[in-house]
Amino acid sequence: MASDRFTVDPGARALLYDLGISGARVLRRAQLPAGILGHGQVTMTTEEYYRFWDALNAEAGNPDLAVRIGRALSVEVFNPPIFAALCSADLRTAAERIAAFKPLIGPLKLRVTFDRTGLTIGVGWPQGPTPPPLLVATELAFWVALARIGTRHEVRPIRVTMRRVPEPSAETSSYFGTPIREGETDAVAFSAEDASLPFLTEDESMWNFFAPELRRRLSELEASATTADRVRAALHKLLPAGECSINAIASQLVLSPRTLQRQLQAEDTSYQAVLSDTRERLARRYLADRTLPTSQVAYLLAYDDTNSFYRAFRRWTGLTPEAVRNGGHLTTASSAN
CATH class of the missing domain: 3.90.1520 (H-NOX domain)
Structure with a gap:
């Protein structure tokens, strides 16, 4: 966006x-x-x-x-x-x-x-x-x-x-x-x-002064974005909180799930395709950080358990997360899964 x-x-x-x-x-x-x-x-x-x-x-x-x-x-x-x-x-x-x-x-x-x-x-x-x-x-x-x-x-x-x-x-x-x-x-x-060190420049009243105008400008920018772009942005925000349902994303975008699906279909994609693609791309980035255990990566992608993440990652890449971290070759990120 x-x-x-x-x-x-x-x-x-x-x-x-x-x-x-x-x-x-x-x-x-x-x-x-x-x-x-x-x-x-x-x-x-x-x-x-x-x-x-x-x-x-x-x-x-x-x-x-x-x-x-x-x-x-x-x-x-x-x-x-x-x-x-x-x-x-x-x-x-x-x-x-x-x-x-x-x-x-x-x-x-x-x-x-x-x-x-x-x-x-x-x-x-x-x-x-x-x-x-x-x-x-x-x-x-x-x-x-x-x-x-x-x-x-x-x-x-x-x-x-x-x-x-x-x-x-x-x-x-x-x-x-x-x-x-x-x-x-x-x-x-x-x-x-x-x-977590406190900022000595902290000024909540000044932030409250800036924030509305910044949000207005961002809303204007978002209005020109595709629905898929907006869904990806919402997923980046909600996945770490454990939310990945179309209902949660639609609510975030102030749309009904049916309207969201219809707009995505008009862009030749679907909610499941955007969700899978976003998860895959984030997984690749997270795995590049070796300090993040695989279980934490699964959590950040809103999977219910590590095994579910393993199965999805193998479907995307043909490899396990450990194989990638040990030097396995990743294929190009898919556009939909």
């Missing part, structure tokens, strides 16, 4: 200035219109946005630029959804709120999971070109910066993974407190204790 365009907030100008990088040179190198950063909020296609980040990386010529950006981040360069998240009680709540409103910023999806092992925030990028490594590293560094700004503690993640790992850097490892390791997902994880 995300827009297919990235939003570049006016605060980007201040950030580039603080970094000592010429915005005009970056735009020229990226073959983007000169001066667009000086005209309020700007939107870019995925291709343009990736070119912007590639140009920024080339212009800076600094392998530790993501860390420099993380250290330069301040409240004045945050856009409204992120500024509103700083009003949260802690990092876990902030992550959940940002995940909900991330579509207002760009076509990214955040997977936020929290259990006794801690808080994990994974980034799902739009289909198409691979995102620039600088952009990925900066997205992960952002969460460290947010935690530190909110808590006024030197919060350090317990794990940072990227699908394309940059060259090892002492400064980057020092900033994160751990080396960036190769993984199947771009993700950052914090201990349960750090994820």
Whole structure:
């Protein structure tokens, strides 16, 4: 349900200035219109946005630029959804709120999971070109910066993974407190204790001021989404709570089950197909996190028991979850099962 365009907030100008990088040179190198950063909020296609980040990386010529950006981040360069998240009680709540409103910023999806092992925030990028490594590293560094700004503690993640790992850097490892390791997902994880540290920026009255407008903008965005997109978004929210019935999803979308099925049929799909596809894709992501036991993955996908999850996973992939974690080859995710 995300827009297919990235939003570049006016605060980007201040950030580039603080970094000592010429915005005009970056735009020229990226073959983007000169001066667009000086005209309020700007939107870019995925291709343009990736070119912007590639140009920024080339212009800076600094392998530790993501860390420099993380250290330069301040409240004045945050856009409204992120500024509103700083009003949260802690990092876990902030992550959940940002995940909900991330579509207002760009076509990214955040997977936020929290259990006794801690808080994990994974980034799902739009289909198409691979995102620039600088952009990925900066997205992960952002969460460290947010935690530190909110808590006024030197919060350090317990794990940072990227699908394309940059060259090892002492400064980057020092900033994160751990080396960036190769993984199947771009993700950052914090201990349960750090994820629950109180934000000194907490301001519920300010959140109540921001939230209605953010929800209104999100509703407008959702109105342009397909029914299947809306069902997937609802499943991401309700599956960890054990809800997977069409009645529960229809209620979440303020539709009757019959109307929901009819709208999905008009899109040449069905509720069961969307449910199965969503579960499969989430299962693949969850299994990439080896700290999550298989029983927990089954729970997060709203299966009644682990055996039911095993049977479904074998039907999707021909493999068991353990075989995948031990190096088994996964087939391409199915579009319906």
